[in-house]
Amino acid sequence: MADRFFPNVMPDFIAETPASSPSYESEPEAGPGTDSLMRLLSTPYPVLSQHVKRAALDLKETIVIETWGVTGQRVHDFTLYAGTLGTAFLLFKAYQVTNNTNDLTLCSQIVKACDSASLGSRDVTFICGRGGVCALGAVAAKYAGDERALSYYLAQFKEIKLPKNLPDELLYGRVGYLWACLFLNKHLGEEMIPSSITRPVVSEIIKNGRALGKKEKCPLMFEWYGERYWGAAHGLAGIMHVLMDMELKPDEVEDVKGTLRYMISNHFPSGNYPASEEDKGRDVLVHWCHGAPGIALTLVKAAKIFSAQEFLKAAIDASEVVWNRGLLKRVGICHGISGNAYVFLSLYQLTGNVEFLYRAKAFSCFLLDRAHKLMSQGEMHGGDSHYSLFEGIGGMAYLFLDMVEPFEAKFPAYDL
Numbered sequence: 001m002a003d004r005f006f007p008n009v010m011p012d013f014i015a016e017t018p019a020s021s022p023s024y025e026s027e028p029e030a031g032p033g034t035d036s037l038m039r040l041l042s043t044p045y046p047v048l049s050q051h052v053k054r055a056a057l058d059l060k061e062t063i064v065i066e067t068w069g070v071t072g073q074r075v076h077d078f079t080l081y082a083g084t085l086g087t088a089f090l091l092f093k094a095y096q097v098t099n100n101t102n103d104l105t106l107c108s109q110i111v112k113a114c115d116s117a118s119l120g121s122r123d124v125t126f127i128c129g130r131g132g133v134c135a136l137g138a139v140a141a142k143y144a145g146d147e148r149a150l151s152y153y154l155a156q157f158k159e160i161k162l163p164k165n166l167p168d169e170l171l172y173g174r175v176g177y178l179w180a181c182l183f184l185n186k187h188l189g190e191e192m193i194p195s196s197i198t199r200p201v202v203s204e205i206i207k208n209g210r211a212l213g214k215k216e217k218c219p220l221m222f223e224w225y226g227e228r229y230w231g232a233a234h235g236l237a238g239i240m241h242v243l244m245d246m247e248l249k250p251d252e253v254e255d256v257k258g259t260l261r262y263m264i265s266n267h268f269p270s271g272n273y274p275a276s277e278e279d280k281g282r283d284v285l286v287h288w289c290h291g292a293p294g295i296a297l298t299l300v301k302a303a304k305i306f307s308a309q310e311f312l313k314a315a316i317d318a319s320e321v322v323w324n325r326g327l328l329k330r331v332g333i334c335h336g337i338s339g340n341a342y343v344f345l346s347l348y349q350l351t352g353n354v355e356f357l358y359r360a361k362a363f364s365c366f367l368l369d370r371a372h373k374l375m376s377q378g379e380m381h382g383g384d385s386h387y388s389l390f391e392g393i394g395g396m397a398y399l400f401l402d403m404v405e406p407f408e409a410k411f412p413a414y415d416l
């Protein structure tokens with residue numbers, strides 16, 4: 001399946017050598033060819049991060065023009081995943097990095113349009129539903145000091161009703177709603193969305209997981225459209241990821257650990273992970289949505305929360321697959337190079353090991369050096385929604401902003 005990814009011929013590690021790259025002290029010029037990529041890779045981090053920041057802010061301007069300016073400020077798809085709310089979330093990130101209040105103001109304007117466009121939506125999650133619109137609207141309002149908008153969005157958020165037949169997964173299901181609650185609590189205060197609202201949702205998820213899980217083998221299992229997925233977007237990894245941020249009872253914690261252990265003991269010989277229970281013979285996808293990258297992020301979180309070496313070792317093993325097969329011929333966060341880079345960033349944050357920072361840098365520099373050329377030549381897919389956060393170059397812009405302060409990087413709408 002070599003046609004899904006570019007062979008990774010970049011060195012496994014290059015130590016930074018500030019003295020050997022005097023030509024990059026002010027303005028590294030990225031161009032085609034191995035040499036320009038290699039020069040970027042050995043650029044001292046403080047210089048590179050300024051370069052990446054400029055590229056990110058230029059990309060952000062393009063994305064705003066294409067998704068907001070050119071469309072006459074009309075919202076066709078309001079979602080954060082592939083639509084206009086993704087641009088608002090990118091602007092919020094840019095504001096966090098640069099403190100430029102113009103970005104915050106524009107973020108709020110775009111959320112307002114998404115609010116009107118999503119009033120009739122029955123989707124509840126942060127990434128694909130009304131939860132994201134109301135939660136980001138409230139948080140942006142708080143930072144802008146707009147009390148009226150803050151109470152409006154909070155009231156709207158509390159109006160969201162979870163249908164009985166809701167799935168449990170991240171993009172459309174219960175944990176996607178819980179993530180919106182976590183985002184609000186992180187920015188507005190721990191009890192903003194109290195446990196009286198979130199706890200029944202957690203209990204429902206655990207109940208559903210146990211009903212489909214096998215006590216001894218895999219304690220929790222879930223279904224989405226008839227398939228028992230493992231990945232971050234629709235499956236176990238995404239559900240465990242959010243559950244670990246909730247207050248769990250001791251037996252629930254054990255079930256989360258047991259589920260992760262089941263996944264670890266059933267990975268492919270290559271180190272990659274199946275997309276689902278039904279897909280255990282098909283070692284193909286190395287995406288955040290399906291495969292090792294999304295699962296590695298969850299394992300890193302488990303290693304951190306449970307202080308457990310077993311999860312750290314499994315996360316590092318999974319990251320090797322991402323390094324070798326994760327230089328995808330796609331640009332985005334969901335199933336592209338930008339998303340895969342976050343595996344290395346999360347391991348760097350947990351371990352402090354600069355080899356992981358180098359690998360995040362390598363994926364980012366590959367994009368910085370070549371993405372536009374490869375996309376224009378048709379050798380790399382720029383996403384069905386080309387400017388979107390999860391499928392398109394919005395994700396690349398987000399990654400570049402995160403590379404400015406890699407210790408603070410967080411996979412968008414997934415890591416808190």
Ligand SMILES: [Zn+2]
Pocket residue numbers: 233287288289290334335
């Ligand atoms: Zn995907």
